[in-house]
Amino acid sequence: MSSGINTNFKQYLVSAKPKGAAIPTGLQDLLLAVVNTCSTLSHEVAQGALIGLLGSAGSGNVQGEVQQKLDIIANDQLMDGVKGCHSLAGLASEEMELPVAVQGTGDYLLLFDPLDGSSNIDVNVSIGTIFSILKKQDPSAPLQTSDFLLSGRHQAAAGYVVYGPQTTMALTLGDGVVMFTLNKDTGEFLLIKDAVTIAPSTKEFAINMSNMRHWADPVRRYIEECLAGTTGTRDKDFNMRWIASMVADVHRVLSRGGVFMYPWDKRDPKKAGKLRLMYEANPMSFLVEQAGGASINGTQTIMDLQPTDLHERVSVMLGSKEEIDRLKQYHS
Numbered sequence: 001m002s003s004g005i006n007t008n009f010k011q012y013l014v015s016a017k018p019k020g021a022a023i024p025t026g027l028q029d030l031l032l033a034v035v036n037t038c039s040t041l042s043h044e045v046a047q048g049a050l051i052g053l054l055g056s057a058g059s060g061n062v063q064g065e066v067q068q069k070l071d072i073i074a075n076d077q078l079m080d081g082v083k084g085c086h087s088l089a090g091l092a093s094e095e096m097e098l099p100v101a102v103q104g105t106g107d108y109l110l111l112f113d114p115l116d117g118s119s120n121i122d123v124n125v126s127i128g129t130i131f132s133i134l135k136k137q138d139p140s141a142p143l144q145t146s147d148f149l150l151s152g153r154h155q156a157a158a159g160y161v162v163y164g165p166q167t168t169m170a171l172t173l174g175d176g177v178v179m180f181t182l183n184k185d186t187g188e189f190l191l192i193k194d195a196v197t198i199a200p201s202t203k204e205f206a207i208n209m210s211n212m213r214h215w216a217d218p219v220r221r222y223i224e225e226c227l228a229g230t231t232g233t234r235d236k237d238f239n240m241r242w243i244a245s246m247v248a249d250v251h252r253v254l255s256r257g258g259v260f261m262y263p264w265d266k267r268d269p270k271k272a273g274k275l276r277l278m279y280e281a282n283p284m285s286f287l288v289e290q291a292g293g294a295s296i297n298g299t300q301t302i303m304d305l306q307p308t309d310l311h312e313r314v315s316v317m318l319g320s321k322e323e324i325d326r327l328k329q330y331h332s
């Protein structure tokens, strides 16, 4: 495997014209740096135990979660991979309490979940990296934590890379969604799909059913109706999937439709949800909306939420539009 410099992806960035305009070179450089790092990470993930990547790191993150070795390795490599980007004012990660200044000033802010699906690392199930790039409001002002507290509507780009049987990236620059697959022989991402769309109706949902007794009534009603299938009001049978890596579950939704949910539940009522608004929900919502789907927390559109904390959590329901509309109606 060659380390790859992603010339194909670079070429894509040079020639793409989202909404008719060229991608600013600062954004191109940043995206390329992220994607190059993910090429390397993909190679390392595939080596797993052979290079000592599996297992717990014996530490905890700011969220109070046990960190896996790969959570830390992916975080460090992403930080290292983007440190030379001149347009990057700063970055924030699910794994770090505070943001890190890169250039201190600049047009962009990078947020990432370096390794999504941590519980799947040691069992060889798909995991991934999720990233969100925000346009900094005042590029020349020195970086502050509050600079990151922008709604998802301020994202200039968002995407994920899923390390599965294939390593595939989904990317949006605010004008549709495209997908690339990594050629593992060359380390190059190649465009495989443009104009990715999520069909408005579906017969597939994804939720951790073991939490059923803790759900709020609207979520319970929705899932009970899906489970009743042709014997109930929905009059169609539903299939269920739950990979427990958001990145892989959302990849399935982008690939063949469906609904993905990690709703608020009564286990810890003060917590808005499990998933993180800035590192998981916003970038995934941007992709889903750009593919013609929808994304809500129950009552509100996720991309419109004004964050108040870098590590804020949120209830998530996203995917095929008709199902999300139904869920919203049940919550109203």
Ligand SMILES: O=P(O)(O)OC[C@H]1O[C@](O)(COP(=O)(O)O)[C@@H](O)[C@@H]1O
Pocket: 065, 094, 113, 115, 116, 117, 118, 119, 208, 244, 245, 246, 247, 262
């Ligand atoms: O184990 P659960 O409760 O089903 O949670 C699974 C969810 O947790 C996550 O793994 C959280 O992400 P991290 O691995 O980045 O902490 C999601 O990817 C996934 O949807």
Ligand SMILES: [Mg+2]
Pocket: 113, 115, 116, 117, 246, 280
């Ligand atoms: Mg995650």
Ligand SMILES: [Mg+2]
Pocket: 071, 094, 113, 114, 115, 116, 117, 118
């Ligand atoms: Mg993570």
